[in-house]
Amino acid sequence: MEYSSQKNLKDIFIPSVLKEIAVNSTWTDPLKLELHKRIIVALIKNPGEFDESIGYLNNLISRFALRINQIGNSDYASVLSKAGTKEGGSIVPELPYKVYFQLIFDFLKGSTDVTEKRAAILICGKIGDEKFCGFLKEMATDSDLNVRKDVAKALGKIGGDRALDILITMAISADFSLKYYVAESLGKIGDDKAFDALMMMSTSITTATGDDLSVMKWIAKALGEIGGDKALDVLIMMASSEDGDLRACVAEALGKIGGDKALNTLIGMKTDPSYLVRLKRVIGLGEIGGDKAYNALKEMMNDEDLMPNLPEALGKVGGEKALRLFIQMKDSGSGSFRAHVAGELAKIDSVRAFExxxxxxDDESELVRRHVTLGLGEIGGDKALDVLRTMKTDNEPWVRKYVASSLGKIGGDKAFDALLTMKNDAERDVREAVAKALGEVGGDKVLDALTAMATGSNLSVQKHAILALTKINEGKALDILIAMKADSNPRVKRWVAEILIEIGGDSVYEVLLTMKNDIDPYVEERVRKIRLERLLFKDFKVSDNELLCKELMEGPDSWL
Incomplete structure (x- = not known):
């Protein structure tokens, strides 16, 4: 469950506790140790907020517990009572996660453990502030290669002259794998000084093989990120390399930079012996677009190796010229190829493309028919809807499923009528799609159909119907779930608990609480976990301290 950050435990309690840990906390009480360990685990495991370093931080859990044990004794009640007060330290509500990460960084920065050093470095990159450059400069000479790689990545995220100066120093490293991360970060920073550093790296290369060649490929990619005439001139020179992989990197970079010089260079690579180069050329021509790019792509219509990649490139060029080639392609190649053609046709805004x-x-490939239904859903309007109604009896379930989805996307009375005829489809996947689509159509008119599907015999279809019903009339959906939670079948009760958790919200939470002491241990644990999350992240009050400890200690480690 996700909760908005108000003056709650996330914004007040956790930062205060972490600050206490970082400065002078000493704890010996096992209950307090366990509580703090689990709160830190909850913070560290928050997915999506720190995705790049989540793997490293997960490895820290046991180390945090060990370090806390080593630090000693502090009055837990005192820490808690000061949380959020002037004495306890102020927290910036609009930047809570930066505050958390700063506190963890303060806790880790003096560590000699490689995993903890890497976590501290990743936090520097996540916060992205130049103030960390002093620490990163020190870490840039660490004996562990992975630490140095993380430093290079963090510096690229921070940017600025201080970060760039450290990267320039790292660019002369003898370790070629480190140079990849240095080049990548220089490309992200992208100013003249970064360009000069890349040129310095290229002049230090003495051979056109092995590790040196790999570095040249990384430099080419970085130049594509930097762009501009200077980068373009270097890439054009690199296009004459004897190595196909390097030329492929050059072709990709040229497509990113664009412009006439890049386009002319790509056109000149038409007969390159490397398939990879020609593939990157197709992609680059599509990225640049225009008449010259179109003509170059048209010349490749007979290249069997590259034909599968032409629809996407032509789709980026767009217009009536691309449409003329799509008409030639629509009956050729594999089903997968024709499906790509259908997908690109749907993006062209013209009557002829629609036709x-x-x-x-009616293509023989169900994959093509699927893409047609998806394209019609994106186009919308009465004409698209009329075609979809003719496809709702297709013999392939996956096609009917996408028909239902596209009808829901278009909406309106005609779509509703068509969906009603599909709600008893023999295939479960289709009925699920119909339920979801009815929810998209919305309005009172869909209530009876969704209620009937929500009280049917297939739990999976019921789930989709109830979730759709919740968008229109949450009270009706809850009434159905409340009636079902009394079912003696453990599978049904577990299903009800999971649906309630997925719906979320205060009214649902009250229903969930009635299942807290359910005889089924699975249901009981799931509901108690939600109770714990509310205590931690929404409803927390200092007066709940004893209850919070009790809830934490009674539950298994997997709760957090």
Whole structure:
């Protein structure tokens, strides 16, 4: 469950506790130790907020516990009572996660453990402040290669002259694998000084093989990020390299930079012996677009190796010219190829493109028909809806499923009528899609159909119907779930608990609490976990300290 950050435990209690740990906390009481360990675990395991370093931070859990044990004794009640007060330290509500990470960094920065050093470095990159450059400069000479790699990545995220100066020093490293991360970060920073540093790296290369060649490929990619005439001139020189992989990197970079010089260079690579180079050329021509790029792509219509990649590139070029080639392609190649053609046709805003797309609705490949239904859903309007209604009896379940989804996306009375005829489809996946689509259509008119599906015999279909019903009439959906939670079948009760958790919200929480002491241990544990999350992240009050400790200690480690 996600909760908005108000003056709650996330913004007040955890930072204060971490600050206490970082400065002078000493704890010996096992209960207090366990509580703090689990709160730190909850913070560290928050996915999505720190995804790049989550793996490293998860490895720290046991180390945090060990370090806390080593620090000693502090009055837990005192820490808690000061949380959020002037004495306890002020927290910036609009930047809570930066505050958390800063506190963890303060806790880790003096560590000699490689994992903890890497976590501290990753926090520097996440916060992205130049104030960490002093620490990163020290870590840049660490004996562990992975630490130095993390430093290079963090510096690229921080940017600025101080970060750049450290990267320039690292660029002369003898370790070629470190140079990849240095080049990547120089490309992200992208100013003249970063360009000069990349040129310095290139002049230090003495051979065109092995590790040196790998570094040249990384430099080419970085130049593509930097862009500009100077980078373009270097890439054009590199395009004559004898190595196909390097030329492929150059072609990719040219496509990113664009412009006439880049386009002309890509056109000149037409007969390159390397398939990878020609593939990157196709992608680059699509990125640049325009008449010259279109003509170059048209010349490749007979290249069997590259034909599968032409639809996407032509789709980026767009327009009536691309449409003319799509018309030639729509009946050729594999089902997968024709499906790509259908997908690109749907992006062209013209009557003729729509007509060509509709002409593919009876293609022998169900993959093509699927893409036609998806394209019609994106186009929308009465004409697209009329075609979809003719496809709702397709013999392939996956096609019917996408028909239902596209009808829901278009909406309106006609879509509703078509969906009603599909709600008893023999295939479960189709009925699930119909339930979801009815929720997208919305309005009172769909209530009876969704209620009937929500009280059917298939739990999976019921779930989709109830979730759709919740968007329109949460009270009706809850009434159905309340009636079902009394079912003696453990599978049904578990299902009800999971649906309630997925719906979320205060009214649902009250229903969940009635299941807290359920005889089924799975249901009891799931509900108690939600109670714990509310205590930690939404409803926390200092007066709940004893209850919070009790809830934490009674639950298994997996709760957090």
């Amino acid at each position: 060509v797309l509709v002409s593919m609705k």
